[in-house]
């Protein structure tokens with residue numbers, strides 16, 4: 001190896017060394033940048049974890065856990081109050097909209113939602129359906145309160161009613177759908193409905209829903225909150 005070759009090799013080594021040092025410097029700077037602020041949740045990663053929650057069976061297990069607790073509660077309390085009643089929400093309580101949520105990758109808009117509701121294709125959530133049937137067996141009056149709007153004037157022809165019946169839900173005392181022009185918040189609307197039920201002499205011993213806005217506001221002896229990591233209704 002001649003002198004010129006040795007010089008060239010030494011220069012290349014220096015360049016490599018400088019590049020490595022620069023890379024370390026850049027990496028340490030970027031690490032500092034990442035550590036400088038708490039990074040908010042990443043929606044792509046959240047969607048993956050929600051899919052894993054469903055696919056692993058954890059969602060089903062959690063639904064069953066809540067319904068099992070409610071079952072024990074019903075057996076212990078169904079005959080403690082006069083005219084016992086139970087309140088159920090619709091979406092992600094009696095019926096599952098997973099097909100809609102998967103179709104739009106957990107997105108939502110009013111138009112696609114109304115299209116989905118009209119199709120009346122939502123499936124029953126089985127642990128909740130068993131709870132509904134147990135309530136009937138124990139002679140507990142059933143009321144359904146939903147933020148869904150009434151689309152058809154004739155209630156029996158409304159797609160929500162058709163969907164519920166298709167999925168084996170019958171025999172409720174009354175269903176409350178949110179009037180189209182209702183300006184009330186969900187908590188206000190649902191609380192008013194429960195107040196109306198109790199004013200007719202019923203005691204709501206159990207209220208089952210997937211949103212806190214289904215459950216807060218009183219007029220119920222016991223609430224049962226089902227899991228819903230898919231959306232939030234204030």
Ligand SMILES: [Mg+2]
Nearest residue numbers: 089091092210
């Ligand atoms: Mg709901």
